[in-house]
Amino acid sequence: MIIMNTDATEEQINRVVEEIKKYGLRAEISRGAFRTIIGLIGDERKADIERLGGLPGVKETRMIETPYKLISREYNKASGPGEECAVIKVGDVEIGGDEPIYISGPCAVESREQVFRIAEGVKMAGAHILRGGVFKPRSSAHSWQGLGAESGDLAIEALTWLREAGDRYEMPVVTEVRGESQVDLIAEYVDILQIGSRNMYNQDLLVKAAQKGKPILYKRHFGAGAEEFLSFAEYIASEGNKNIILCERGIVPVGKGKSFTRYTLDLGVVPAIQKETYLPIIVDPSHAAGRRDLIFSMSCAGIAAGACGLMIEAHYNPSEALVDASQLITPEELKEIITVCQQIHKATRARANART
C-alpha cells in the first residue's frame, strides 16, 4: 500500500501506478478527502515496496502481507489443506506434538566423563534430547570458546562424546553451529543443528545449515522483533527445510538500572508466534534468567504460555562448570521442573490447544 503526500500531484500518482504495473500488479486508487492511497492488487511481494517508497510524492509505504509466507499459518491454510501444526520428528521424539519436550545437558562439553554423567542425570530427570556446546559463542574474545577452539582433534572428540552419550542414554543430540565452517563437521555427529541467538541474522549460516536437511533449532536474537525473527526463519524454509524449531531465549532488557534477569524473556510471543506460524516454539529459561534461582519459575511460565518444550542447561556440580556456572541447575532440580511442568501442561491443554 502506497500512501501519498496530501499535495501529491496527478503526475506523481500516475508514476506510482505505472511502476506498480511494471511488477505485474494492479493498482487500486483510493482518493480520500485528505490524500490518495494506492493499493497493490495481486501478490505485493512481487513489487519492491522500498523502491516505490522512494518515488516522488510518496509519504510512506506499508506491507499488508507478511514476508514469511512459507512458514505462515494463514498462507498455508489459504493455499489448501496444508500443514497446520508441524510436528518435527527426531528419532522417537516429537517436537510440536501432544507433549512438551525437554532438552538438557551441559552448557559446554568439557570431558567424556562430564558429558556422560550429565547425560545420565538429565535422562533420569525426564529429558528427551541431549544438548552440549562444543563451539561456544562468547561475549569476550578472552574467554574460553569451548573445546572446538582447542588445537588438534578436540572438536571431533567432543562431538563424539556427545554422540555416544546420546546413543548410550537414548536421546537425540543437538549442538550449536557457530560458523559456516563447522556445518559439515557437526552435521555428521548430531541430529539437530542449533543456530544461536547471535547468529539469527547470519543468512549465509542459515542457508548452509538448512541445506543439511536436518532439523534446525533456531534462536531469536536478543535485539530482534518477533516479526523479524520469522522473516529470517524464512531463509531456512526457502532452502526447502521446514524442520525448524523456534526458540525464545530473551531480549535485551529495557530501561535504566538493574533488570534482575540477564535478558527479558518474552513469553507473549510463544502463543502469538504459534498463531502466526505452524512451526513449534520452545523456551530457553537458562540464558534469559542468567541465574539459577529463577529457572524453576520461568520454566513453569514457559510451559504455561504454551511452549512446545524447554531447553535448560544442567550440571551435576554447577559451580565447577567452565561456562555459565551461575545459571546451571542440577539434574535433581531439572526433574522437579519437568514434574511440575507436566502438571501445568495437563491443566492448560484441557483447553483448546494454543497451536490451533
Add this chain to the structure above:
Amino acid sequence: MIIMNTDATEEQINRVVEEIKKYGLRAEISRGAFRTIIGLIGDERKADIERLGGLPGVKETRMIETPYKLISREYNKASGPGEECAVIKVGDVEIGGDEPIYISGPCAVESREQVFRIAEGVKMAGAHILRGGVFKPRSSAHSWQGLGAESGDLAIEALTWLREAGDRYEMPVVTEVRGESQVDLIAEYVDILQIGSRNMYNQDLLVKAAQKGKPILYKRHFGAGAEEFLSFAEYIASEGNKNIILCERGIVPVGKGKSFTRYTLDLGVVPAIQKETYLPIIVDPSHAAGRRDLIFSMSCAGIAAGACGLMIEAHYNPSEALVDASQLITPEELKEIITVCQQIHKATRARANART
C-alpha cells in the same frame, strides 16, 4: 564505590577521600596494579555519589546498595525479624497470601447497568476485586477520556456505581487515580488506589496517593527498568504506606517490525522482584497482550511465574465496549482462566514458595 582513572594523582585521590569523610563515611583505598578504587564504608546513601563522580580524576562511580531500602527484602531481614512477605488485606481479601487473587471488571465504567452486569459476571467467574476506570489515560487527546472527563457530576456518579457494585457483589473496588486533583475524591469511594503505568514516575501523585493510607496498586512504566520500578515504589513507602501491590503490565517491544503483542510482558521480574522486595506483585495480561486471543496463555504464564494475582479486563459483550475493545474477554472466559490458573498455582506452590 569510586573508580579512579589510571592516571589519577595522589592529590585527586585525597580529594575524593576528604569529600567522602564530609558525608560522615569512612573511605577504604584499594590500590591495584592498574588503578585505585575507593570504597565507602558506612551507609553509602548518605553520600551524593553522583557529585563524587564529578570530582577530578574519577572514572566512574557505582552504588553497591539498593536505593529502595524500605521495601527491600534483604534490608528488612538484616534489620531484625522484619516483614518477609507482606500480605495486604483489603476487606476479606488477602493479596500476597496463600492464594492468587483475581481483579476484574470493565476497562471503563460506562453506565450503572454495565458495571453491575459485569460485576456480577466476574464475581461468578471467581474474581475477588472489582476494577473499573473512571479517569482514563489515553494515547490520543482526541479519544474519550472516561466518564471522569464529562461535565457535571458524572465522575461522582461513576464512582458511586463502582462502589455500589462492589458492595452488592462483595468485592473491594479499585480505580485509577490519573492526576493529583482526583486523589481526594477517589479515595472516598474505593478501597485501593491504582497508579497507572504512565504515572509510575509521577512522584507528586505517588506521594499524595500514598498519604491516603489506602493500598496502592502500582504499575510499572513500559519504559522502566525493574530496579527503577522499585526505586519509585520507595516514594510510596517513604510516606509510611507499605501497602503496595506491584503490577507488571508489559514494557515497550524491542526490535523492528511487528511484536504481535502490544507490550512485552516481562514475567522474569515476577520471581525476581519477589526476591528483591517483600511486596506482592501481580500481572496484567490484558494491556500487555492488547488482543483477547492471548489472554488465556499469558494469564497462565503469569501465575506459573509466581504472581500473587492477575488483573484482567472483562465485558459481557467486548465489541460494544468504548475503550480497549480488542483486549476484553467475557466473564465466561475469565472463569476458565481462573479455573486453570488455580490448578497451575497448586502445581507450583507444592514447591518452596517463590516469595521465600
Add this chain to the structure above:
Amino acid sequence: MIIMNTDATEEQINRVVEEIKKYGLRAEISRGAFRTIIGLIGDERKADIERLGGLPGVKETRMIETPYKLISREYNKASGPGEECAVIKVGDVEIGGDEPIYISGPCAVESREQVFRIAEGVKMAGAHILRGGVFKPRSSAHSWQGLGAESGDLAIEALTWLREAGDRYEMPVVTEVRGESQVDLIAEYVDILQIGSRNMYNQDLLVKAAQKGKPILYKRHFGAGAEEFLSFAEYIASEGNKNIILCERGIVPVGKGKSFTRYTLDLGVVPAIQKETYLPIIVDPSHAAGRRDLIFSMSCAGIAAGACGLMIEAHYNPSEALVDASQLITPEELKEIITVCQQIHKATRARANART
C-alpha cells in the same frame, strides 16, 4: 484501514462496514486475491479504530492519519495558508526563529547568590534564557528534591531569586513544573513552564499547565517513541496553547553493558520532527550525556542536526553543585560551545532551512 482475516466471512465483512457507517464514514471494500481490506473514507479519527479491531474476522487495523492533527505540519498546510513554522516569542527572545537560542543556568536553585552568579556567567557566555530547578524530580526518594521540597517559604524564595536574576540579566526564565499543585505558583514567577521527561505522559499536568497560556517547554520521555511524543504534545495544543517548545533529551540505551552516556540522544528526530510538526525543537545534551566531557560534542551535533536551540546546565564550580554535578559545565565552557555552534548554524542554514 481494516485488514480482514483470509477466511473472514461475508457476514463479518458486512458487520465491519456497518459499524464504520455508524461513525458517519464511508467504507471502501478492496477484495484482493488473498484477503479483503476495508478503507475508511472520511476523517478516520471519528471512528474508534481499536474497537473495530475487536470485531470478529478482523486481523488488524492501521491508522493512516496522525493522532496529532493540531500540531501537524501537513494538516495545517492542507487546511489553508496556516502556520508553517511557529516562532514562539518570550520577551525579546524568539524560539524557532532564524537563530538558535541557548537556555542555561543551574540544575537546581540553591541560593540567591548562586543563581545570580550563574545567571551573570551564562548571560556573558551568550545564553538567552535562564533555567533553574526548584522542584526537582529525582530517581531516589532519599535524594534531595530541590528547595521546593523544603518546609516554609523556600519554594517562593527560590522562585523569586530566579525571577530577579532573570530580570537583572535580561533573560526570560524557565523552571520545571513537576506536579499539578505547583502550576499556579510557578506560573506567577516564570515565563516558560517546563514539563520534564518523566511527566511527558502526565496528561492532567499537561492540561493544567497548558491552560496558563504561557509557553511550555516539553521534554520527550526516555521511553517514548517519537510519534507518541507528538501525540501527547497534542494534549497541550488541545487546550488552545500552541506555544510548545519540544525538547529531545535522550532515550533509554539499548543493549547489554555500558552505554557510555546516561541516555541515548536521538538526533534523527530533530529534523524528522520538524518535518512532521511546525513546532520548534531544542536539544538537552546535559541529561543525555550525564558527563561533562561529552557536552561540547553533543551540543555541536544538536545544532548541526537543525535544533532550534540547546538547554545546557552550568555552574561556576561544578563539583560543588548539589544535583547533577557530573554533567555541569562552566560558563566559560558554555561560551565556547555557543561560539562554535553559531559557526555550525551558519554553515548549515546556508542550505534550505530544515524547518521548511
Add this chain to the structure above:
Amino acid sequence: MIIMNTDATEEQINRVVEEIKKYGLRAEISRGAFRTIIGLIGDERKADIERLGGLPGVKETRMIETPYKLISREYNKASGPGEECAVIKVGDVEIGGDEPIYISGPCAVESREQVFRIAEGVKMAGAHILRGGVFKPRSSAHSWQGLGAESGDLAIEALTWLREAGDRYEMPVVTEVRGESQVDLIAEYVDILQIGSRNMYNQDLLVKAAQKGKPILYKRHFGAGAEEFLSFAEYIASEGNKNIILCERGIVPVGKGKSFTRYTLDLGVVPAIQKETYLPIIVDPSHAAGRRDLIFSMSCAGIAAGACGLMIEAHYNPSEALVDASQLITPEELKEIITVCQQIHKATRARANART
C-alpha cells in the same frame, strides 16, 4: 569484585577467597556494616567472574576493568607510550587523521556502467573511498540479494567492476563480507573488508576477516550496547589486526508508534567511544535514516559529534536503484553535504581534538 549476600557465612566468604587465589589473584576482603565485598587484586580477567558469581553466598559480581583491553585507550596509555589515536592508512587515504573521510557509492553494484558512473559522481563530489555491495544482507529471503547471489561468475564480475572503478577514479574500495565463504574471494579485490551490522556478533567471520590483515570497517549491531560493540571488536584485534574502523549506523528505535527514522542514530557514542578506544569511528547516516530527506542533517550532526568520516550511499537516479532506493542521494547532494561538513569540521576542530 564479588558482592556477598548480607547473610553470607564465613565459610562462603572463605570459599570465594580460595577460588580467587586459584586464578593467581589476591583477594581483598572489605567488611562493611551491612555486607562483605571481595575485591580481586591483579588482572581480574584471569578469573572467570561468571563462575565466581555462581558460588554459594554470592549476591552479584561486577567487572571493574573492560573486556576490550587491546583496543582500550586507557590500557594502551598505561602500558607505555602506546598508540593514542590510530590513523589507518589505505593507499593515500588516512582514516582517523586530521580530516574526515567520505565513503560513498551505490548501495548495490548492479552493472559496470552503473558503478563507473556513480564512482565518477562521488569522486567529483569529494568522496575518498568507493563502496558498493555485492553480497547484500536482506531482511526478506525473497528480496534480491545482490549480484553475489546470482549464478555463474557474476560475483567476480561485480567485484572486478568495483575494483576497476576504484582504480579509475583513484579511490580505495570497500565491500561487505556477509559470510565466511566470501572472505578469500573479496579480499582479492578490495582494500577494506566491511563487516555489516547483522554480523557484528559473528565471531567466526570476524576472525576469518581479520586474518586477511586488511583494514576492517566494522559496524555496530542495531541491538548492541556500546560496550558490547567494543568487546566484539576485540575479536578482530585479538588476531593481531588493529586496523579497525568502527561505524555507528543506528540502533533499534525505542517506544511505541512511528520513529520517523529507520534506526536511531546514537551520536553520543561517537565522542564517547573515541575516549574509550584509540580506534577511529565513522557514521553511516543512510541506513540510520532510511529516507533521503534526513541525510543532510544527520551527516552534519555526525561530523559535528566528532566522527572521523561518513559512509553515504549515492546514485545518479535514486528511484532506479534496486536496493534501498528510498535512502539514496545524488552525487550533487553528496557534494553539498561534504562542503558543509568540512566547514563544521573546521569549526569544531579548533577546539581540542575530540580524540585526545
